[in-house]
Amino acid sequence: MPEVRRHRRSRRSRGKDSTAGTPSAPPYLTRKIPLYEVLGEEGLVIIENNAETILEEIGVEFRDDPEALDIWKQAGADVQGERVRIPKGFCRQLITHNAPSQFTQHARNEERSIIIGGGNTVLAPAYGSPFIRNLDEGRRYATIEDFHNFVKLAYMTPHLHHSGGTVCEPVDLPVNKRHLDMLYAHMHLSDKPFMGSVTASERAEDTVEMCKILFGDDYIDPLSGEPKTITTSLINANSPLTYDDTMLGALKVYARNNQACLISPFILAGAMSPVTVMGTATQALAEGLAGIAFAQLVKPGAPVVFGTFASSISMQSGAPTFGTPEPTLVLYVMAALARRLGVPFRSGGGFDAAKIADAQAGYEAANSLIPALYAGVNFVLHTAGWLEGGLVMGYEKFIVDCDQAGMAAILLNGVDVSENGQAMDAIAEVGPGNHYLGCEHTKANFRTAFYRSPIADNNSYEQWKEDGEMDLAQRANAYYKQQLAEYEQPAIDPGVDEALRAYIDQRKAAFPDSNIA
């Protein structure tokens, strides 16, 4: 596939931006500050060599998928049982020659199409929680109404660039049919790009079919003659060193249809990888190389994103921990390895193990998001809403994370070195001992001068008391309700909408309800 380089940068209205005072968001972030790395060339080369040794000598298991094993055999790998041993350098060469370094994920509103890769950062909501939490109801199982709510909130915030995928599990719907309702929600309640279903190959096929309906004549890119990349879907390795038939089945469907896969080892270091940063990074690279190379064997040029979800565990209890320093180091190493491999990189932001949106959630989420920004992550999954190690999608947490995402945009935009930025006129005008509040430069710049949070409290103590001594979560609670009350659905072609519903009805009618995944 040739790299799709066309994209639009227009900043015209893209839905309601209710965060007054913040600059209008571009469809994704474009980094203007340098990357940060923790490890030099020498350390990275050690990891790369060790990963190749793992692939050749230990190998990776591709389980319950004879076709996958055939594909590897035909490619010349040493396949014994389900164990695939791959000659050193094979995966890297295949990826370097075929996988695009960046690609466009198209939204139905072309102004919201994003480029994944290069110097760009896309922020997406959290993914996969069976529970939700809000201050009014506490913690409970998620429903399709919650799913709709989070799609609406992600649509409304200017600080997320993506509608996400399983923003929460609508457990009130049958497990074998809920993917249809989730896809439809992303398609009609939002016009941002979204993720596809990965829990079975038929559900990946449903995703592709619904994308064809949604895009109609626009589904095929006239330049390449290939399907446009409309979904980016999450393919997790079963670390250590294993891929299962469910994930492989979805991967094959998406790759063959030119839809993108985030190929992500999901690692709780200490349990699913060694207890060291280097060991974890080495295993994750081996897993990523095998998965991405497999996608390129299925379809050369298939758009892929290398990802890691790497956290660590408490060595006392075995519980996953978040926002700790070791996974931060892993993140920087993995991002550098992905750049050297020449593919876009995905990680998470906003992680925490906190049960509620308290100070622990704040510290841990910031400790996760900030490194993702400096590391140059191209696709930040789990930017907003994550609580309790991913078990819970928090309404208030979603809002406070979006606020942090807004600040991220300003950070990545770097320093304005223009004459206006230098502000020498202002310094001369004001002089020693005076203040800048009324000077000409301030008057000309104050509207865009500093990030304005809609939920942070910077008032006096007395004012805060008068306002009811609310914590951040309480202010976020009011804010998300106001957002949902103000939500307006983006227009969708009635014929397309009807066709999507007809497809869903027909598919739902074809099977009895089932709650077996």
Place this chain on the structure above:
Amino acid sequence: MPEVRRHRRSRRSRGKDSTAGTPSAPPYLTRKIPLYEVLGEEGLVIIENNAETILEEIGVEFRDDPEALDIWKQAGADVQGERVRIPKGFCRQLITHNAPSQFTQHARNEERSIIIGGGNTVLAPAYGSPFIRNLDEGRRYATIEDFHNFVKLAYMTPHLHHSGGTVCEPVDLPVNKRHLDMLYAHMHLSDKPFMGSVTASERAEDTVEMCKILFGDDYIDPLSGEPKTITTSLINANSPLTYDDTMLGALKVYARNNQACLISPFILAGAMSPVTVMGTATQALAEGLAGIAFAQLVKPGAPVVFGTFASSISMQSGAPTFGTPEPTLVLYVMAALARRLGVPFRSGGGFDAAKIADAQAGYEAANSLIPALYAGVNFVLHTAGWLEGGLVMGYEKFIVDCDQAGMAAILLNGVDVSENGQAMDAIAEVGPGNHYLGCEHTKANFRTAFYRSPIADNNSYEQWKEDGEMDLAQRANAYYKQQLAEYEQPAIDPGVDEALRAYIDQRKAAFPDSNIA
């Protein structure tokens, strides 16, 4: 002053470390990861040139201090009234030729002496709050008992390297005498290095006299024949471009006695500097150059630390804001400018405008501390305890910030690239699809594998419910009380202790109580 390079790195017992499971802390952090910069050479040179233009054309006011103006006149500056205009390049040359690039601040326990500058990072508690807050009492004025408590807590945590200065204002004591009680608290309740009084030149002189008593025959460095640097004290500019007699008076006392000064423009950008990053950095550099050069005129070689306290204000209300992206950019720029000037650099960590230790406090504090780490800040003031823009010292906030400081140590320590770090044996032993919990490598490394927080909750939701659904602040509340209950005072020579008390008694008797600062 010749650079004092002797220091001890022994990690023998340095008081009670009650944070079980965390590695024993060195007396300060030594960076093993790269620095981060947001601006290239070109941008930094623009700022440096603009700052020199400010010094020459606009000048800096040195108010109510005729001696200071005389010193500048004798140095060849253009002094008109209280306005001092300094030829381009003069300050930089003076600083480069005289100010040490790093220096040792001695603690009475030499094993806790720190080196400020170079690749080192020293974390110190918050400073200057008139109020305290804890969950039991809410917000109230601070007392000397609170002051003692925070000195004890800072002494006990392995994650702070410094006892700080005015850890809170003991407003129950007369304002003209409380500095004596504060100094005595640092001297006898802790053996970590501490800060001196800056609120009047006599109080700076008291600080020096008490240091002489505390160190006795050790006060003079036998190698240099100079007094050892025992205090590092906070000299704020009155931005924009003004120094007042109080700060200048303390600065002169400390410089003449070879005690270190943190010379810090205190800036709320938008009010006390232009609304832009470049403008704020330029003004702060001009202020820093003038203040540090003045210290070198007072005593060539006086140990100094260039600092910035730069936050921004809400352009709606004028209230200071913290943890926002613009001050982060200022921080990176200032740290780079300090390195180019060849002096150690100070900033803050742990800042927030939150009233309580909620998610806002967590996000904002992390947004402040993390950049300080990547920027290579040598002295991080306000690492722990800061609430409400510095008006409040929070007990629970102090504990959670210390926990973050513990994580900082691991981050700065970087990636272990040894064979044990690479963990190839572990990956070979475990193989695809198994887990690492019981493997030899895990058994050999699990004790030090991952940072263990004493207060973060990583348990299951069910366990958390059973434990009372506590938020982080509630767990920190229990933790600080336990710490205070377990506190043991470090031994002090009874003769020294008696002499300190006699000095304090004599000084207190010399004046009537006053609450006029």
